Amino acid sequence: MAILTILEYPDRRLHKVARPVTAFDDRLHKLVADMTETMYAANGVGLAATQVDVHERVVILDLSETRGDLRVFVNPALTWISPETAEGEEGCLSVPGIFDKVTRPAKVRVHAQDAHGNAFELACEDRLAVAIQHEIDHLDGKVFVEKLSLLKQARARAKLRKRHTEEQRERQRDPHRVARREPTGL
Numbered sequence: 001m002a003i004l005t006i007l008e009y010p011d012r013r014l015h016k017v018a019r020p021v022t023a024f025d026d027r028l029h030k031l032v033a034d035m036t037e038t039m040y041a042a043n044g045v046g047l048a049a050t051q052v053d054v055h056e057r058v059v060i061l062d063l064s065e066t067r068g069d070l071r072v073f074v075n076p077a078l079t080w081i082s083p084e085t086a087e088g089e090e091g092c093l094s095v096p097g098i099f100d101k102v103t104r105p106a107k108v109r110v111h112a113q114d115a116h117g118n119a120f121e122l123a124c125e126d127r128l129a130v131a132i133q134h135e136i137d138h139l140d141g142k143v144f145v146e147k148l149s150l151l152k153q154a155r156a157r158a159k160l161r162k163r164h165t166e167e168q169r170e171r172q173r174d175p176h177r178v179a180r181r182e183p184t185g186l
């Protein structure tokens with residue numbers, strides 16, 4: 001397994017639309033294993049392949065406290081969204097340090113395949129509904145901050161620039177330092 005580099009907003013590669021997976025082979029299994037290691041190392045609860053610059057429709061989630069409930073979604077698609085919406089706070093491993101409220105359908109049904117190609121359908125609500133919608137957005141080249149007001153988007157970009165400058169300075173002082181990551185990123 002290997003820890004992959006997570007692209008950070010506003011990297012243009014985050015806007016690529018991922019293509020469907022057609023081969024459920026060793027290469028896919030290695031991608032899932034590497035994404036899993038990357039997500040856990042970054043303290044994340046979800047990761048889309050797009051975020052590690054692989055533009056294929058693969059998402060992983062683990063919303064558990066124990067980090068022992070990994071869910072793999074290959075070619076996920078929403079088959080139903082609830083008319084009622086809910087506002088939830090979101091963060092993203094590709095937008096470190098930025099958390100904001102996003103309104104989305106409160107409940108969804110998702111159709112997907114597992115890493116071996118077996119189809120399944122899952123009813124999602126609460127944080128799971130937020131997380132799967134956030135990750136499917138990544139596969140479609142969308143980042144959650146783009147749902148915020150233009151003012152908030154500009155603030156987020158300024159905050160990220162400042163963070164990058166600070167990180168560079170810290171790296172110069174201590175080249176072995178590991179980058180900070182807040183938990184609950186998707």
Ligand code: NI
Nearest residue numbers: 092093094186
């Ligand atoms: Ni994200």
